[in-house]
Amino acid sequence: MASPRQRWVLASGNAGKLEEMRSLLAALDIELVAQTEFDVPDAEETGIAFVDNALIKARHAAALTGLPAIADDSGLAVDALNGAPGVYSARYAGTHGDDAANNAKLVAALEGLAPEQRGAAFHCCLVATRGASDPVPVIAHGVWRGRVLEAPRGDCGFGYDPLFWVDEENASAAEMGAARKNAISHRARAMRQLVEQLRGDDHNG
Numbered sequence: 303m304a305s306p307r308q309r310w311v312l313a314s315g316n317a318g319k320l321e322e323m324r325s326l327l328a329a330l331d332i333e334l335v336a337q338t339e340f341d342v343p344d345a346e347e348t349g350i351a352f353v354d355n356a357l358i359k360a361r362h363a364a365a366l367t368g369l370p371a372i373a374d375d376s377g378l379a380v381d382a383l384n385g386a387p388g389v390y391s392a393r394y395a396g397t398h399g400d401d402a403a404n405n406a407k408l409v410a411a412l413e414g415l416a417p418e419q420r421g422a423a424f425h426c427c428l429v430a431t432r433g434a435s436d437p438v439p440v441i442a443h444g445v446w447r448g449r450v451l452e453a454p455r456g457d458c459g460f461g462y463d464p465l466f467w468v469d470e471e472n473a474s475a476a477e478m479g480a481a482r483k484n485a486i487s488h489r490a491r492a493m494r495q496l497v498e499q500l501r502g503d504d505h506n507g
Contacts, residue, residue, distance in 0.1 A: 307333045310430075311340065313363035313373035316399070318460035323372070325484050326493040330500060334372065337363045344398075352377065352389060352427035353441060365434035372496075376426040376489060378462045380450060382419055383411060391462070405454055405465055412450055420449040424466065424475075424488040428496045440499045444491030448475070459483060 308331060312320055315338035324334050345362035349355040352375040360373035377391030387394035387408070395403035412420055424446040431439040446468075454464030456476030463475035463483075471478050475487070484490050 307331055309333045309335055309369055311335055311337050311342070311363045311367045311369045311371045313337050313342075313345070313359035313371055315344070316460070319374070322480070322484060322487075322489060323374070323493070325480070326490055327497070329497050335369075337367065340367045342366045347375070347389070349375070349389065352425055353429070353443070355389060356427045356429040356441075357431075357439065360429040360431045360439065361434045361436075364431055364436075370430070370432045372428065372430050374426055374428045374489065374492070376424065378408075378450075378466070379423050379425055380408070380412070381421040382415060386411075401461055405462060408450060408462065408465060409452065412452075417449060420451075421447070422450050422466065423447045424462075426488040426492040428489075428492045430496055430500060440496060440503060442492045442495035442499065444488040444493070444495065446486070446488035446491065 310332050312323060312334050314320065315336050320334065320336050327334055342363055345359045347355040347358060349358055355375035356373045360371045363373065364371035375389065377388050379385040379388050392398050395407040397403060426444045428442045429439050448466045448468045451465050451467050451474060455474040456464050458479055459476040466475040468475065475483055
């Protein structure tokens with residue numbers, strides 16, 4: 303287990319992601335701090351898979367801060383688009399992090415498709431590394447199945463949440479609220495794996 307309130311850096315400046323991951327890490331005594339608090343610039347995401355980019359980001363943040371780092375690479379893979387936007391989810395419309403533009407482009411790409419043709423899955427790959435040269439980073443992967451709506455629904459969440467419908471919840475990811483989403487999302491599933499691995503591993507102190 304970590305010593306009380308051990309500081310780790312999150313290799314992201316995304317406020318929504320930081321809040322979500324802080325909540326999910328409550329089981330461990332980790333103080334998660336965004337890399338932007340250390341003026342760490344974003345790493346260049348050159349990977350072709352979620353795990354590649356998560357490793358790049360974690361090692362980059364650890365190298366520049368000297369702290370253990372957690373990074374995730376996540377995205378939406380749409381069946382009808384052969385897995386797109388995938389690793390390009392955050393910059394699907396061209397500008398990194400423009401949720402409204404990304405959502406609009408996805409809606410347009412699936413125009414005319416029936417609900418049964420709109421299957422999709424959120425993927426999250428999480429990496430925890432105690433240093434930039436850690437030879438055995440902890441890696442976890444979570445998947446959350448749903449489908450893409452024709453128009454956004456809900457005001458909570460971020461990214462593609464307003465377009466991601468989950469039949470079992472009869473709600474979009476942006477309608478179900480943070481507590482419920484944090485219990486069942488792709489990031490929650492990956493985080494549970496990560497926490498279990500950290501509990502039984504020296505990475506946590």
